[in-house]
Amino acid sequence: MTSLEESLQPQGRRVLRSLSSPAHVQEFLDPIPYSAEKFYRCPRRVIEDRKAHCFDGALFAAAALRRLGFPALIVDMHAVRDDDHLIAIFRRSGCWGAVAKSNFVGLRYREPVYRSLRELAMSYFEAFYNLAGEKTLRTYTQQIRLARFDRLDWEVSDEGLETIARHTDRVPRIRLITPAMARGLSRLDERSLRAGLLGVNPAGLYRGPMRGPRRRAR
DSSP, X not given: OXXXXXXXXXXXXXXXXXXXXXXHHHHHHTTSOBOOXXXXXXXXXXXXXXXXXXHHHHHHHHHHHHHTTOOOEEEEEEESSSOOEEEEEEEETTEEEEEOOOSSGGGSOEEEEESSHHHHHXXXXXXXXXXXXXXXXXXXXXXXXXXGGGGGTTTXXXXXXXXXXXXXXXXXXXXXXXXXXXXXXXXOOHHHHHHHTTTOOGGGSOOSOOSSOOOOOO
């Protein structure tokens, strides 16, 4: 497998080497544009194009974290009437944290203070909503080890990324809330909805069916 660092031009290598902590990886992802394109970018292309959606960002973060000595791990979170969300996870002092690229303010970095993956996934619950204000997160996966896909050169090549995406769809899901809990959920208030959409790329928002009145992205 070709490493991400080996595949980059000198400027790209300098950028990668500057990402000396999980927080620095997040700081790289935050300002680059959120991609509304329907294809996947490998970590090499995320650096070269300066663009990513959540799948691209999670794989990039996993590759950057592996360079820092963490295993390359991701978790997929599943939603109803909304897009799913992929995060890269890392563990420090026995607790889990995450790095992520998102169109929503509240679905990005998590400090490594969560004692289990369930705690970590639940930390995203209140900020995981659609444009109708529905809180949509329902399930998550256990950690997915990207090392099993190293034969696909996923750090430097786009060709095998569809295989990884299909695998995340097949991994068993773990329920976060019961159907009764879901039926009793309140809608997100307008102020919180606006705050979560700060800097949003409208083209990258979920546009499928939703319950209740649909709200415009701002």
